Amino acid sequence: EAQVTQNPRYLITVTGKKLTVTCSQNMNHEYMSWYRQDPGLGLRQIYYSMNVEVTDKGDVPEGYKVSRKEKRNFPLILESPSPNQTSLYFCASSLSGSAGIAGYTFGSGTRLTVV
């Protein structure tokens, strides 16, 4: 089944403790992206990647890192999480140049709480 898989689904952590949220897709998509979803703010893009070893900042990149060493994986790294990063995170992927036709495929989300 074609899908985007995020892990973990839920995570509670403490301020300053490094964490990684994984994202993997099995559709051979070039393009991958991370969003955070907050009440009243909708989805805001954190980082995106056009292909392997090609990443760029979205609208709200502060406090986050990403890497794209393989086509299928696009982990989101919080080196020193803070409470304002408490949010629902979504990973998405698409074939480059075809998002307008096929749309993005989204993961099921990771709910992160930083205390």
Next chain:
Amino acid sequence: AQRVTQPEKLLSVFKGAPVELKCNYSYSGSPELFWYVQYSRQRLQLLLRHISRESIKGFTADLNKGETSFHLKKPFAQEEDSAMYYCALLTGANNLFFGTGTRLTVIP
């Protein structure tokens, strides 16, 4: 810079009534617009895209470049339409920019 505006955070309609979810955009290039839907406890999924001019689950949306709008409409709302709806704009860099969303509640 691009912008997607959904002026209504919450919208409630009675079952069988018409529904319209508003979306306005600002973009210097040629816009590609979408509606995504998120049902309770589910992931976001594509509902429809303007280039297809399709009707999905009874919903339609017409791109009006003069008014820079892409409103989502359905003539007769159903209870199962209750969800969060996001309007989104695709840029030339393949990035999708979302509005803040409208939560639709269909009252039985």
